[in-house]
Amino acid sequence: MSDTAIMKGLAGVVADETAISKVNPESNSLLYRGYPVQELAATQSFEAVAYLLWYGELPTPSQRAEFEQLERSLRPLDARTTALLDTMPVDAHPMDLVRTAVSQLGTFDGTLHRPGGWTNRELDLDRAAYLFAQLPTIVAAVQRRRRGQDPIPPREDLDYSSNFLWMTFGELPSEAAVDVFRVSLVLYAEHSFNASTFTARVIASTTSDLYSAVVGAIGALKGPLHGGANEAVMHIFEEVGTADNVVPWLERALTEKRKIMGFGHRVYKHGDSRVPTMHAALNVLLEESGRTDLASLYETLEEEFVARKGIYPNLDYPSGPAYHLLGFDTEIFTPLFVAARVTGWTAHIMEQAAANALIRPLSAYNGVDERQVPGAR
Ligand SMILES: CC(=O)SCCNC(=O)CCNC(=O)[C@H](O)C(C)(C)COP(=O)(O)OP(=O)(O)OC[C@H]1O[C@@H](n2cnc3c(N)ncnc32)[C@H](O)[C@@H]1OP(=O)(O)O
Numbered sequence: 252m253s254d255t256a257i258m259k260g261l262a263g264v265v266a267d268e269t270a271i272s273k274v275n276p277e278s279n280s281l282l283y284r285g286y287p288v289q290e291l292a293a294t295q296s297f298e299a300v301a302y303l304l305w306y307g308e309l310p311t312p313s314q315r316a317e318f319e320q321l322e323r324s325l326r327p328l329d330a331r332t333t334a335l336l337d338t339m340p341v342d343a344h345p346m347d348l349v350r351t352a353v354s355q356l357g358t359f360d361g362t363l364h365r366p367g368g369w370t371n372r373e374l375d376l377d378r379a380a381y382l383f384a385q386l387p388t389i390v391a392a393v394q395r396r397r398r399g400q401d402p403i404p405p406r407e408d409l410d411y412s413s414n415f416l417w418m419t420f421g422e423l424p425s426e427a428a429v430d431v432f433r434v435s436l437v438l439y440a441e442h443s444f445n446a447s448t449f450t451a452r453v454i455a456s457t458t459s460d461l462y463s464a465v466v467g468a469i470g471a472l473k474g475p476l477h478g479g480a481n482e483a484v485m486h487i488f489e490e491v492g493t494a495d496n497v498v499p500w501l502e503r504a505l506t507e508k509r510k511i512m513g514f515g516h517r518v519y520k521h522g523d524s525r526v527p528t529m530h531a532a533l534n535v536l537l538e539e540s541g542r543t544d545l546a547s548l549y550e551t552l553e554e555e556f557v558a559r560k561g562i563y564p565n566l567d568y569p570s571g572p573a574y575h576l577l578g579f580d581t582e583i584f585t586p587l588f589v590a591a592r593v594t595g596w597t598a599h600i601m602e603q604a605a606a607n608a609l610i611r612p613l614s615a616y617n618g619v620d621e622r623q624v625p626g627a628r
């Protein structure tokens with residue numbers, strides 16, 4: 252064993268600098284390019300937030316119009332993407348379908364064959380916009396296929412959030428509900444060196460290409476300790492059933508040393524900066540739907556868990572039930588997170604490439620001492 256301290260899970264390790272977002276657990280705040288995320292969620296379209304993450308500034312009106320036009324033009328799926336989705340098992344996890352579809356999109360990009368084409372900021376900005384525009388169409392098609400429904404083509408007259416819901420459900424919910432969806436996307440967009448973003452940066456650090464880094468990030472996000480928690484939260488609500496059952500269920504779960512999904516965070520130890528905004532957004536849907544049963548289950552589980560463990564909800568706790576009330580299948584919740592986080596991932600991939608150092612930590616060997624292979628001389 253080495254004498255060097257091992258930082259298990261890289262906890263507390265500052266791996267590099269970033270100018271994209273600042274997570275501050277002391278002030279319980281989150282800034283994207285210097286702007287408080289709550290203010291962005293209150294005032295900005297998701298398209299404007301994506302632009303901010305990539306370019307460092309909010310778009311001017313003409314930049315915004317140009318970017319919106321580009322995004323709308325990039326939405327339709329290539330026939331090969333539709334064909335690929337059709338060949339995959341209907342009961343495969345949607346995260347696996349989305350990961351595979353994004354991987355295939357990389358093979359369509361002829362600019363990857365140019366010398367220096369793998370890591371070129373101008374090309375990466377185009378690729379980021381392409382993935383940003385394609386992911387809602389892919390996720391909506393995957394959701395519809397699960398229900399035996401044909402895909403619905405994108406509508407150029409709708410903004411990103413409305414079009415996403417239109418392509419999924421073939422109708423638009425209330426303006427308030429569309430806004431809840433937009434707020435969730437803004438809150439999910441970026442969060443410094445979380446596990447999936449760090450994965451993307453590790454891949455980018457080898458000077459691999461943006462698609463490969465995003466595919467790796469999707470794999471990292473799938474796990475329930477990270478993005479998969481928004482799906483897992485809904486499974487917990489289903490398992491608990493009613494607010495009356497929270498205490499006995501929780502006592503048993505804690506005795507069995509289970510992790511309660513949607514609670515806890517590696518960085519925030521006194522609550523997640525994004526939860527109050529997402530909780531308020533969830534309340535809009537709870538009131539609209541009259542789901543007092545779900546509201547009281549949500550509040551009771553939070554109260555009882557915080558009282559016992561002093562561990563607070565993270566963003567996945569209010570987002571899971573919000574996506575449920577919007578009408579998505581539980582297995583689609585993490586793909587929605589992918590569609591939002593692709594903005595942050597791609598901003599980080601470009602930042603990594605601009606000031607690259609190969610990410611390659613050391614390990615402390617704890618295996619058997621050197622020994623001879625039987626028969627070797
Ligand atoms: C958008 C996001 O990705 S946010 C994160 C989403 N993930 C989840 O909601 C999954 C549930 N939460 C967790 O598993 C953890 O809180 C993590 C992985 C997010 C953070 O973990 P870490 O910073 O490594 O904290 P760690 O796992 O060491 O927890 C410290 C203690 O709190 C306990 N704890 C932390 N979270 C939970 C939880 N959700 N339920 C029960 N106990 C918990 C741990 O068991 C540990 O207890 P111990 O000291 O008795 O062993």
Ligand SMILES: O=C([O-])CC(=O)C(=O)O
Pocket residue numbers: 439441442444445446477516517518565566
């Ligand atoms: O920061 C993290 O570790 C996880 C998280 O909340 C996120 O990625 O949004």
